[in-house]
Amino acid sequence: MTNLPLSPNIATLLPRRPSRTEAEEAVRTLIAWSGDNPARPGLEKTPQRVADAFGEYFVGYGQDALAELAGGFEEPSGYSDMVLLKDISFESHCEHHIAPFFGTAHVAYMPSTRVAGLSRIARVVDIFARRLQTQEALTSQIAAAIEEGLQAKGVAVMMSARHHCMAARSVHQTRVATVTFRFLGEFERDAALRDRFMAAVRG
Ligand SMILES: [Zn+2]
Structure with missing residues (x-):
């Protein structure tokens, strides 16, 4: 068997869990890096939505x-x-x-x-x-x-x-x-x- 934890405790995996604000900022960075403007109306709420989605995915x-x-x-x-x-x-x-x-x-x-x-x-x-x-x-x-x-x-x-x-x-x-x-x-x-x-x- 692998050494993968069956019950990982996030506190032991990470010294400090990033804040919600930091997570949304990271999404803005990725949007800009992809070539779009994170401030344009269609994308304004995307960082919030992506953070919510990550909360569900993970x-x-x-x-x-x-x-x-x-x-x-x-x-x-x-x-x-x-x-x-x-x-x-x-x-x-x-x-x-x-x-x-x-x-x-x-x-x-x-x-x-x-x-x-x-x-x-x-x-x-x-x-x-x-x-x-x-x-x-x-x-x-x-x-x-x-x-x-x-x-x-x-x-x-x-x-x-x-x-x-x-x-x-x-x-x-x-x-x-x-x-x-x-x-x-x-x-x-x-x-x-x-x-x-x-x-x-x-x-
Ligand atoms: Zn893959």
């Missing part, structure tokens, strides 16, 4: 996926087979260009003593997606959090996404989907279980 830095899972587990009541959530939609931003990438996640786990309320798994996807990410790291972080938070015997995560930076920047590929996988525990060891996951995701 709200995940202030959220704790493990706390989310700890608050919502239930007894599995004898159920011990795979639990699969398909087609969880997500929106994230690439850490290289702050460009959006979005798609769907399929998340499965093998329960031990805990099953999560179903909305909790979607919340975990959302918490990690709302940070600066690579799709690979996002996939791994979701899997690691569910393994740890639910003490799951195995976790499988598959994510399929389209990346704005591929569509709009250098290579101009608009239809390419990037697919990433992370298998932990029983899913890593057991090829038949992985096959069941893949078949269920397709089916």
Whole structure:
């Protein structure tokens, strides 16, 4: 596993969080650097709007996926087979260009003593997606959090996404989907279980 923090505390990542005014000033600088006039009427409120949008895109830095899972587990009541959530939609931003990438996640786990309320798994996807990410790291972080938070015997995560930076920047590929996988525990060891996951995701 990577050393990426599952529950980053923004206070430990940054010596001082910039103020809202500084954030808006930075947007004005980028507009001017792009070649436009940040003071013209159409752009006047843009720095405010961009700061608001960043607040939404990156709200995940202030959220704790493990706390989310700890608050919502239930007894599995004898159920011990795979639990699969398909087609969880997500929106994230690439850490290289702050460009959006979005798609769907399929998340499965093998329960031990805990099953999560179903909305909790979607919340975990959302918490990690709302940070600066690579799709690979996002996939791994979701899997690691569910393994740890639910003490799951195995976790499988598959994510399929389209990346704005591929569509709009250098290579101009608009239809390419990037697919990433992370298998932990029983899913890593057991090829038949992985096959069941893949078949269920397709089916
Ligand atoms: Zn990018």
